[in-house]
Amino acid sequence: MGNLSALSPLERRASEAVDTLVDEMVDFCRRLVRIPTVNPPGQHYAVCAELIGAELGRQGYGVEYISADSHADHTAEYPRINVVGRLDGTAPRPCVHFNGHFDVVPVGDGWSVDPFGAELRDGRIYGRGTCDQKAGIAASIYAVEAIRRAGVRLRGSVEQSATVDEESGGYAGVADLCDRGIFSSHRQDHVVITEPLNHDRVCIGHRGVYWFEVTTHGRIAHGSMPGYGVNAADMMARFIEAVNGELRPRLEARTTAMPVQPAAARHSTINLNALHGGQEIGPRFLASCVADRCLAVYDRRYLHEEELETVRGEIVELLEELARRDERFRYTLRDLWSVPPVATPLDARVVTTFEGAVEGVVGRPAEIVASPGTYDQKHVTRRAGIVECIAYGPGILDLAHLPDEYVVVDDLVSSAKVMAVATMRLVGVEDRSRGG
Numbered sequence: 431m432g433n434l435s436a437l438s439p440l441e442r443r444a445s446e447a448v449d450t451l452v453d454e455m456v457d458f459c460r461r462l463v464r465i466p467t468v469n470p471p472g473q474h475y476a477v478c479a480e481l482i483g484a485e486l487g488r489q490g491y492g493v494e495y496i497s498a499d500s501h502a503d504h505t506a507e508y509p510r511i512n513v514v515g516r517l518d519g520t521a522p523r524p525c526v527h528f529n530g531h532f533d534v535v536p537v538g539d540g541w542s543v544d545p546f547g548a549e550l551r552d553g554r555i556y557g558r559g560t561c562d563q564k565a566g567i568a569a570s571i572y573a574v575e576a577i578r579r580a581g582v583r584l585r586g587s588v589e590q591s592a593t594v595d596e597e598s599g600g601y602a603g604v605a606d607l608c609d610r611g612i613f614s615s616h617r618q619d620h621v622v623i624t625e626p627l628n629h630d631r632v633c634i635g636h637r638g639v640y641w642f643e644v645t646t647h648g649r650i651a652h653g654s655m656p657g658y659g660v661n662a663a664d665m666m667a668r669f670i671e672a673v674n675g676e677l678r679p680r681l682e683a684r685t686t687a688m689p690v691q692p693a694a695a696r697h698s699t700i701n702l703n704a705l706h707g708g709q710e711i712g713p714r715f716l717a718s719c720v721a722d723r724c725l726a727v728y729d730r731r732y733l734h735e736e737e738l739e740t741v742r743g744e745i746v747e748l749l750e751e752l753a754r755r756d757e758r759f760r761y762t763l764r765d766l767w768s769v770p771p772v773a774t775p776l777d778a779r780v781v782t783t784f785e786g787a788v789e790g791v792v793g794r795p796a797e798i799v800a801s802p803g804t805y806d807q808k809h810v811t812r813r814a815g816i817v818e819c820i821a822y823g824p825g826i827l828d829l830a831h832l833p834d835e836y837v838v839v840d841d842l843v844s845s846a847k848v849m850a851v852a853t854m855r856l857v858g859v860e861d862r863s864r865g866g
């Protein structure tokens with residue numbers, strides 16, 4: 431990287447401006463965390479969008495609120511509201527766009543602090559959604575504000591969006607903005623999604639997803655005379671055994687060239703998410719019956735090197751083989767959800783620029799990673815056709831969705847510096863910047 435690792439005087443000035451903004455940035459992050467934007471069902475989205483929009487407005491952005499009103503989850507009680515801000519430079523392009531999601535997963539058990547108290551203790555901010563990923567939103571907004579306060583004028587433009595529903599697929603969030611042309615290769619040159627991948631890592635994409643549901647169909651009979659029926663749960667047990675015994679070893683042997691972290695997720699995986707057979711289990715006594723229906727939901731994560739058709743074909747093949755062995759094995763297969771894998775090329779400008787900025791700020795080379803699970807990059811790449819997209823942001827991914835989730839303030843600061851330096855390099859600075 432050579433010269434890329436050294437910061438220019440202007441970059442150093444912007445980086446120092448981040449240090450002077452720490453209290454404001456931390457305060458803003460804590461105010462975001464105190465709004466319980468829990469998804470599902472999508473609580474308090476409007477309040478959170480307005481807080482972010484007001485901050486962007488104060489910093490000179492043109493701000494637009496966009497409600498995803500064509501989306502089924504957008505209701506009067508739980509409106510889906512996204513906010514987009516644009517800060518024009520001397521030229522419209524190049525344009526770098528920072529996106530973060532402000533929905534958070536439900537609290538769950540096991541907390542020792544108030545999940546929405548945003549407690550600041552020992553250099554950490556605690557709360558649901560701190561690391562995933564309200565700290566990312568605070569970091570990108572204050573990174574650009576630091577550039578402005580350092581007296582540096584950007585040549586190109588900066589956009590910031592804060593969106594809903596990432597945790598449930600992002601369809602009323604980033605996908606909606608893609609469909610409206612707000613994310614578009616005609617508008618942005620680089621997109622940075624501020625997910626918690628650690629302040630010293632650059633994430634280039636994620637594995638693919640195939641969720642499916644298998645139902646086995648039996649024949650009901652009296653539970654005291656099971657020989658008269660066909661037990662659908664027993665049939666499902668055969669499928670589960672085939673998945674665990676035959677398919678999984680094959681998947682575990684398949685590895686990807688993508689630098690997925692943790693390394694254990696660097697091969698194909700399959701997980702049984704849900705299983706139900708026979709009657710509904712209620713408070714009352716069950717009738718004595720042979721289970722005539724059994725249902726399993728599986729989550730298959732696949733690699734950049736695999737094709738969805740093949741991935742699905744393997745499941746069909748297992749089921750067909752079981753049906754060939756025993757005519758009583760009857761099944762239906764239903765596709766629930768799928769997402770193709772995405773991987774930004776390592777030589778993309780946004781990747782190499784963030785690599786250089788990490789090295790300049792943190793003092794060691796950035797680690798290039800890919801995510802085991804999907805996030806909104808799929809929409810940016812597939813729907814909007816923007817290849818120049820990465821995830822970069824503060825916080826440790828392993829803490830996301832756990833009790834006592836937190837973000838380390840120093841990481842928040844260091845990633846804001848990286849974002850400031852990378853923004854200046856991506857959109858350029860005007861020569862007439864003060865004292866440049």
Ligand SMILES: [Zn+2]
Nearest residue numbers: 562563596625
């Ligand atoms: Zn997230």
